Amino acid sequence: MDLIIILTYTAICTVIFKVFKIPLNKWSVPTAALGGVFILGALLMLMNYNHPYAKYGKEVFVSIPIVPNVSGTVKTVDVIANQPIQKGDLLFTLDPTPFQAKVDQISALLADAKSSDLQNDQKLQTAIANVAKAKADKERNYSNYQRYLKGKEKAGVNSPFTEQELENRKQLFEASNSKLLAAQSEEKRVKLIADAEILGLNPQVAQLQAQLDKALFDLASTRVYAPTNGMATQVALRPGVRAASLPLRPVMTFIPNEKRVFAGLFWQNSLLKMKAGLDAEVILDSVPGHVFKGKLVQLLPAMSEGEFQVNGQLISANRLAAHGFAIGLIELEEDLSDYGLPFGIQGKAVVINHDSDPLHVSLMRRILLRMMGWINYVYPIK
Numbered sequence: 001m002d003l004i005i006i007l008t009y010t011a012i013c014t015v016i017f018k019v020f021k022i023p024l025n026k027w028s029v030p031t032a033a034l035g036g037v038f039i040l041g042a043l044l045m046l047m048n049y050n051h052p053y054a055k056y057g058k059e060v061f062v063s064i065p066i067v068p069n070v071s072g073t074v075k076t077v078d079v080i081a082n083q084p085i086q087k088g089d090l091l092f093t094l095d096p097t098p099f100q101a102k103v104d105q106i107s108a109l110l111a112d113a114k115s116s117d118l119q120n121d122q123k124l125q126t127a128i129a130n131v132a133k134a135k136a137d138k139e140r141n142y143s144n145y146q147r148y149l150k151g152k153e154k155a156g157v158n159s160p161f162t163e164q165e166l167e168n169r170k171q172l173f174e175a176s177n178s179k180l181l182a183a184q185s186e187e188k189r190v191k192l193i194a195d196a197e198i199l200g201l202n203p204q205v206a207q208l209q210a211q212l213d214k215a216l217f218d219l220a221s222t223r224v225y226a227p228t229n230g231m232a233t234q235v236a237l238r239p240g241v242r243a244a245s246l247p248l249r250p251v252m253t254f255i256p257n258e259k260r261v262f263a264g265l266f267w268q269n270s271l272l273k274m275k276a277g278l279d280a281e282v283i284l285d286s287v288p289g290h291v292f293k294g295k296l297v298q299l300l301p302a303m304s305e306g307e308f309q310v311n312g313q314l315i316s317a318n319r320l321a322a323h324g325f326a327i328g329l330i331e332l333e334e335d336l337s338d339y340g341l342p343f344g345i346q347g348k349a350v351v352i353n354h355d356s357d358p359l360h361v362s363l364m365r366r367i368l369l370r371m372m373g374w375i376n377y378v379y380p381i382k
Contacts, residue, residue: 004371005044005364009036043361050273050356051365054264054328054349057282059336061343062258065250066232068094069221074241074251079226081235084257087228091252092237094222103215110208131187134180141173230256255343260336262294264349265325273353274299280330281369284347287339288376291369294332296351303327348372 013032022028072094079091226232232254237243243251262282266274274296282292305324308315330349350369352362 004368005040006036009040043364046359047361047365049270050353051362052266052270052274052328052351053365054266054351056325056346057262057264057349058346059344060261060263060329061255064227064230064254064256065247066091066224066227066252066254067247067250068224068243068245070094070099070218071245072098072222072243074237074239074243075222076239077235077237079232079235079252082231082233084231085226085229087226089226091224091226091232091254092243093224094243096219096222099215099219099222103212103219106208106212106215110205110212113204113208128187131180131183134176134183138173138176138180141169141176144169144172227254228256230254259331260343261297262292262330262332262347262349264328264330266328266351268324268326271299271326273356274326274328274351279352279354280328280349281352281366282330282332282347282349283369283373283376284341284345285376285380286341286345286347289370289373291366291373292332292334294330296328297331298329300327300329 013036016022017024017028017032075093075095077092079085079089232252235252237251241251264282276296276298278296280294280296282294283290284292303324303326305319305322308319328349328351330351336345348369350365352365354362
């Protein structure tokens with residue numbers, strides 16, 4: 001852009017010398033040269049400082065790597081590459097056979113566990129009945145033993161109850177008491193099994209239900225859907241490919257529908273003159289002669305040239321010597337999709353700071369930008 005200004009000034013001086021027939025001598029030529037140095041130098045400094053120029057710029061966009069939740073063999077590829085689709089549209093499917101088999105297996109185990117849970121309830125009722133029967137036997141045997149004991153004590157040697165009969169009644173009572181204790185112990189054991197619940201379910205039933213939910217989720221995951229509105233591009237996936245559930249191995253790239261943003265690289269000497277909301281203009285190599293108007297929406301708060309992380313390595317001096325550019329994000333007023341342009345197109349941008357423009361040098365910056373846009377008809381210049 002600076003070269004265009006110099007060439008333009010040279011062309012103007014040439015025309016003046018020819019039209020007005022100014023002689024080329026030791027006064028006229030140095031005057032034109034020194035005038036160009038001072039005039040153009042002042043204009044260039046004011047223009048470059050107050051109205052930053054991004055020689056390198058590119059549209060930036062986010063892509064979503066598509067990774068299935070489960071690993072399997074691709075059965076069908078349903079998406080058409082580079083065609084707009086809606087959120088929830090089917091992208092591809094995996095062979096569901098092993099996942100369906102897992103669901104069927106756990107479903108059978110769950111049904112058996114639920115049946116066992118019902119049997120535990122029946123066992124509890126049986127145990128309660130056994131305790132009641134044992135308690136009744138104990139009370140009857142205790143009553144008989146007391147009757148024999150009192151009769152023996154009251155009648156003495158004339159008692160019709162012998163010592164052997166009294167001992168038998170005592171043993172029957174003690175045996176029935178032991179049976180009662182055993183029945184009560186069994187009742188407690190069965191009751192603990194029947195009453196053990198997790199969120200209202202038997203532990204084994206709850207565990208199998210969780211496994212079934214996971215198996216159903218895996219089965220549903222064999223059908224992979226679009227995460228949002230957008231399109232899948234450069235689709236190389238084909239039936240028969242083994243798709244792995246690994247974050248580092250996506251099987252497809254999905255580009256969501258978002259507002260397209262242009263990013264420009266700006267020199268650091270103009271950062272104090274850049275703030276969100278300033279007017280901006282962009283030219284694209286792919287649209288010669290056209291200027292896109294927009295707004296500077298953000299100046300990224302960090303530059304990668306100064307970044308370091310905890311990794312056990314020292315910072316290289318070459319890293320510190322690398323010159324860093326600030327990245328400014330520009331939103332365009334026009335929709336680039338109307339031009340049918342691919343994502344990631346490149347171009348140049350300027351930011352216009354009207355508050356620091358008393359001499360209106362922004363006009364010169366805008367004219368020069370348009371001249372570079374016209375040059376794009378011939379060859380994009382960087």
